[in-house]
Amino acid sequence: MSSETQKILTTDGIPLEESLKKAEKKNKIKAFLLVCPLLLFLIITYVFPIGDMLFRSVDDRMVTNMLPKTYKAMENWDGKELPEEEVFEAFYQDYKLLVEEKTFGKLATQLNYEKNGFKSILKKLQRKMKKFEEGNYKEQIMNVHKRWANVEYWRAIKRRAPAISYSKYLKGMDLIEDESGSITQVPEDRRVHRVLWLRTLEVAFFVTLFCFVMAYPIAHLLATLPMKYSNLLMICVLLPFWTSLLVRTASWMILLQQQGVVNDFFVWIGLVADDNRPEMMYNKTGTYVAMTQILLPFMVLPLYSVMKTISPSLMRAGKSLGGTPFIAFWKVYFPLTIPGIGAGCLLVFILAIGYYITPALVGGASGTLISNQIAFHMKSTLDWSFASAMGLMLLTGVLAIYWVYNKLVGVDNIKLG
Amino acid sequence: MALPKYTETRYRIWHYIYLTFCAGVFIFLIAPLFVIFPLSFNAEEFLVFSDGMKRLDPDAFSLRWYEDMVYGTKNPWGLAAKNSFIIAIFATLGSIILGTTAALGLSSRHMPYKGLIMATLISPMIVPLIISGVAIFFFMAKVGLAATHTGIVLAHIILGTPFVVITVTATLTGFDHSVTRAASSLGSDPVNTFMKITLPLILPGVISGGLFAFVTSFDEVVVVLFLAGLENTTIPIQMWTGLREQLSPTILAVATCLIVLSTLILVTAELLRRRSERIRGININ
Secondary structure, three states, rough: HHHHHHOEOOOOOOHHHHHHHHHHHHOOOHHHHHHHHHHHHHHHHHHHHHHHHHHHHHHHOOHHHHHHHHHHHHHHOOOOOOOOHHHHHHHHHHHHHHHHHHOHHHHHHHHHHHHHOOHHHHHHHHHHHHHOOOOOOOHHHHOOOOHHHHHHHHHHHHHHHOOOOOOHHHHOHHHHHHHHEEEEEEHHHHHOHHHHHHHHHHHHHHHHHHHHHHHHHHHHHHHHOOOHHHHHHHHHHHHHHOOOHHHHHHHHHHHHOOOHHHHHHHHHHOOOOOOHHOOOOOOOOHHHHHHHHHHHHHHHHHHHHHHHOOHHHHHHHHHHHHHHHHHHHHHHHEEEEEHHHHHHHHHHHHHHOOOOHHHHHHHHHHHOOOOHHHHHHHHHHOHHHHHHHHHHHOOOOOOOOHHHHHHHHOOHHHHOO | OOOOOOHHHHHHHHHHHHHHHHHHHHHHHHHHHHHHHHHEEOOOOOOOOOOOOOOOOOOEEOOHHHHHHHHOOOHHHHHHHHHHHHHHHHHHHHHHHHHHHHHHHOOOOOOOHHHHHHHHHHHHHOOHHHHHHHHHHHHHHHHOOOHHHHHHHHHHHHHHHHHHHHHHHHHHHHHOHHHHHHHHHHOOOOOHHHOOOOOHHHHHHHHHHHHHHHHHHEEEHHHHHHHOOOHHHOHHHHHHHHHHHOOOOOHHHHHHHHHHHHHHHHHHHHHHHHHHHHOOOOOOO
């Protein structure tokens, strides 16, 4: 029998195999076209802008664009001795243009970041420049101020030449690249960011821990109670889940204030004296209490959905085989709930690490987290490239956690209510 | 949950400790919401229970903060509420349309690169809001949509679609595809099949995803803080400003209304979930 006759043909005379492949391809395209609108929408409005953040965080062309001729002339300068006349002339011409456009202030700010003392000598140069004569600019500029004759300042200009700089990332970790190019820590009184990173991690860790300790028993109770009771109790979990974050934060502000209900209760049971009510808000206590209550449903729901699938007969079997209730729980029940624990903990941790509304309202000065800092740079200092750099550092951390989550639990297993 | 008669005393004690702990956690979860109700009816402007309120004296209660919320000139709650509803409704519609079509494609077993695309589609839910806010702000500023309703609606569609994608995909897992094939073999075109067969079956999932999208938009403050101008103020922005400056009883009146709204949404979502489980033949008990 030849292979020709073995081929099964469809009614059109096309081999079945080919016809099936065609249909498969058509289905693939159909499925893809359905996903396309949302995918394109998200890529344009969301994925690209995040890429744009990456670009902004390393983009350092501001100075380069302001002094194009200078950098061209500097290409051959080795940076050891003072540059030649042509560099001075190019710098004079660039700077003259900036003065005419009235944008020289920006250059002064940027160069002052690089080396202190640039602002005043640039201002002085701007005043004296009007009387400059043609030719021999090196002499004339150096006569304006003695710092212009200092090679350090010219080296500082040259250091800003690359179009890409990772200095914002270093700044986010309280590091700085000094003049010789080695990376060192910033002076102790200016180390603000590392404290914030550590505090963010600390808050996220403890909130996750508190949520776990509180959620595990109630998820167990909800999963083992008969349906008619557990439905009622489930409302206690779901109502806060559906309620506005700001409403819940507001209620904690009322409860925790010094004349608030919690303090009243403590006085009433005699735990504290009336004239010595503890401060429970605008510090870490407030942040922990409010964030734990707000994120608790995110821990309860995944735990509950896992625990509901565990048959109660397993615990009975464990006990009948001679284990005490504790051993039966530890050896049989607990290992089965680990997927739920993983999902809940990572969900709460990821949410907590990016939180800032609640800490900003009830946390006071010690409630500032890394997100507050990003918002601050976006809205107040307008240092968008630094905000982008910090945002991406946070994002990298979250994506790493998310990757672990995906490995352990799988994205598809996220359940909502 | 009654204990068997033969339980030893020490396990009985443990059991009661466990029940007490659970009761404590439930109170911790739900009590903060209830403290707002009575205080929003306070006749005075302090945010503590007055002696009159503790005696349940009718004179200690009043509706003045609700009047202030509706007629007060200091806070533009009216404008904020209008904006919030308009933005949330359009964002919900957008999320439902985009999310449902995408979920239909994703649930097809022919879908290529399923994992990667799914991860991209739900990424706005995973990425911390502050980062989404920064990125979306850069985009909206570039295309000139910052401080417009359109910009905020688009931003909320981004944040809302993951919920619709997840709930509708979940509904579609138990979906019997032979019913759509039956419809097409009986001569129905794809659009008709979707409207008459698929949509009614997945409707609970679509609506509950829509509710998530609505709540996300209605409650969203981080991204809006970057995007909104004075004209686009929303309820969360007003609350955020109010809570930062001074906690006034008017905010509690607004908060009470929001709690009532979320209770309604919760009830709807729960009813839909049960209906969906019944349709898909999952036994609740």
